[in-house]
Amino acid sequence: MLIALLLPNKRGQMHLAAFARLPVEALLGAAVLIALPRRPRAVAAVLGGVALGVLTVLNVTDVEFNQYLGRSFNVILDWQLLDDARSYLADALGGTVALLAAAVAVLLVLAVPAVLALATVRVGNFLGRDKSRATRGLLLVSALWMTCSTLNLQVFHGVPVAAEHTVVMLKYHAHALRSTIRDERAFARTARADAFGGTPGSQLVPDLRGKDMVFTFIESYGRSAIEDPIMAPGVDRTLDASSRALAKAGFRAKSGWLTSATYGGGSWLGHSTFMSGLWVDNQNRYRTVTSGDHLTLTEAFRKTGAWDTVGVMPGVQKGWPEAKWYGLDKVYNAFQMGYRGPKFSWSTMPDQYALQAFQRLAHGKKHDKPLTSFVILTSSHQPWAPIPKTVGWDGLGDGSVFQGIEAAGTRPQDIITDPTRSREEYGKSVQYSVTVLTQWLERYGTADTVLVFLGDHQPIARVSGDHASRDVPVSIVAKDPKVLDRISGWGWTEGLRPAHSAPVWKMSAFRDRFLTAYGSTPHPTKD
Numbered sequence: 001m002l003i004a005l006l007l008p009n010k011r012g013q014m015h016l017a018a019f020a021r022l023p024v025e026a027l028l029g030a031a032v033l034i035a036l037p038r039r040p041r042a043v044a045a046v047l048g049g050v051a052l053g054v055l056t057v058l059n060v061t062d063v064e065f066n067q068y069l070g071r072s073f074n075v076i077l078d079w080q081l082l083d084d085a086r087s088y089l090a091d092a093l094g095g096t097v098a099l100l101a102a103a104v105a106v107l108l109v110l111a112v113p114a115v116l117a118l119a120t121v122r123v124g125n126f127l128g129r130d131k132s133r134a135t136r137g138l139l140l141v142s143a144l145w146m147t148c149s150t151l152n153l154q155v156f157h158g159v160p161v162a163a164e165h166t167v168v169m170l171k172y173h174a175h176a177l178r179s180t181i182r183d184e185r186a187f188a189r190t191a192r193a194d195a196f197g198g199t200p201g202s203q204l205v206p207d208l209r210g211k212d213m214v215f216t217f218i219e220s221y222g223r224s225a226i227e228d229p230i231m232a233p234g235v236d237r238t239l240d241a242s243s244r245a246l247a248k249a250g251f252r253a254k255s256g257w258l259t260s261a262t263y264g265g266g267s268w269l270g271h272s273t274f275m276s277g278l279w280v281d282n283q284n285r286y287r288t289v290t291s292g293d294h295l296t297l298t299e300a301f302r303k304t305g306a307w308d309t310v311g312v313m314p315g316v317q318k319g320w321p322e323a324k325w326y327g328l329d330k331v332y333n334a335f336q337m338g339y340r341g342p343k344f345s346w347s348t349m350p351d352q353y354a355l356q357a358f359q360r361l362a363h364g365k366k367h368d369k370p371l372t373s374f375v376i377l378t379s380s381h382q383p384w385a386p387i388p389k390t391v392g393w394d395g396l397g398d399g400s401v402f403q404g405i406e407a408a409g410t411r412p413q414d415i416i417t418d419p420t421r422s423r424e425e426y427g428k429s430v431q432y433s434v435t436v437l438t439q440w441l442e443r444y445g446t447a448d449t450v451l452v453f454l455g456d457h458q459p460i461a462r463v464s465g466d467h468a469s470r471d472v473p474v475s476i477v478a479k480d481p482k483v484l485d486r487i488s489g490w491g492w493t494e495g496l497r498p499a500h501s502a503p504v505w506k507m508s509a510f511r512d513r514f515l516t517a518y519g520s521t522p523h524p525t526k527d
């Protein structure tokens with residue numbers, strides 16, 4: 001019971017000092033149990049134990065959510081992510097491991113409240129045997145708690161002896177619940193207002209007419225890849241080498257930073273935030289915005305009537321109704337690109353193959369209109385093992401060439417519990433994705449191609465660190481000098497590697513800045 005009352009909800013707080021404290025909730029609970037007759041005491045003990053068990057399960061869930069997503073579990077919105085976690089385990093470690101993990105999780109969810117209910121009943125019975133002695137003991141410990149609280153005595157720096165941890169956690173979850181309910185109504189109004197919602201197609205992005213537009217996300221490509229001492233040397237070399245290679249091919253690039261709406265996962269939140277100009281940081285907001293008509297960047301190009309639009313989604317393996325909201329005329333999912341090679345853990349196919357399939361199925365075909373493309377790359381998705389290797393573009397075929405590469409690669413279980421190796425392999429995966437994307441541009445880009453690419457979010461805390469920012473790099477690459485001249489006032493860094501001091505915007509700010517920079521005229525729609 002004491003462990004449950006003092007259990008932190010963040011891995012970084014798991015140390016002995018956290019459990020060497022006096023929880024006020026234990027004193028309050030003891031007072032109730034002492035005061036009640038036998039039968040009501042038993043009922044109260046069971047209810048209190050079950051409630052403490054539920055809170056303990058939530059705390060344990062918070063530990064993993066903070067580790068992977070940089071936030072606590074939302075009891076209203078996050079249930080569907082549990083199935084995503086099971087799918088991720090199945091892809092990374094195998095179906096048997098995922099099934100066992102799910103079974104253990106269910107057993108713990110049932111067992112923890114039951115065990116704590118029994119423990120509370122037992123404590124209640126013990127206190128009820130001699131209420132006089134129990135009361136004296138309670139008064140003594142309560143006096144000790146008040147003394148420690150008054151003097152602010154600490155077990156360790158910042159860890160008070162007199163604890164109110166469970167009360168604080170209950171207040172936190174209650175506040176989160178109320179905030180989620182209020183946010184649903186407020187965001188629905190926000191999503192209906194749009195600075196460019198009423199803009200006619202003829203007044204959208206006139207300065208990009210005739211351009212071959214490609215918007216690309218690199219999975220988990222965050223600031224840590226460029227600045228962390230373990231990952232940065234290799235990633236920075238790749239970015240600099242790619243900048244030089246693109247310059248040799250006639251391209252220029254400018255880069256800055258965006259603060260993502262998500263962290264560690266939930267890539268679709270980053271995608272929708274960037275494309276819509278709304279801060280989409282939870283599943284409820286995502287459902288709200290994708291069921292409405294708030295203008296996305298790809299829809300803006302389609303609305304002009306001057307572009308066809310296409311989506312390349314190797315990570316999509318089921319129905320994806322969001323395609324309509326994004327304004328995509330055609331979408332190629334994981335099963336529609338002709339890939340016959342192996343999966344690389346979660347990633348259904350190497351980025352190089354996905355880009356070649358994009359070229360073969362859409363980008364390389366003749367069109368009556370220019371193309372605006374929305375491409376999601378997945379090879380740098382955790383667990384970053386095994387990582388594909390670059391092969392000759394003419395030898396990609398149906399992807400069977402990757403069989404031997406996947407079989408010889410590092411296994412997820414070899415790195416998943418090792419932070420240093422995870423960081424090393426993550427860095428290599430980003431190098432791979434950047435390399436194949438820029439090679440694709442060198443090989444297939446034209447004088448009219450404009451590539452906008454960025455990360456969707458930072459990698460998980462095991463890689464980026466417990467106090468990492470949510471910043472991701474963003475670059476615009478083009479041959480036509482007028483394209484980059486239009487953003488000369490943004491203060492972005494020349495090349496693919498943004499300087500540490502380059503401007504940082506919220507990811508939701510990009511859409512309006514981009515539309516404005518390329519000549520769009522605002523015609524707001526209001527709530």
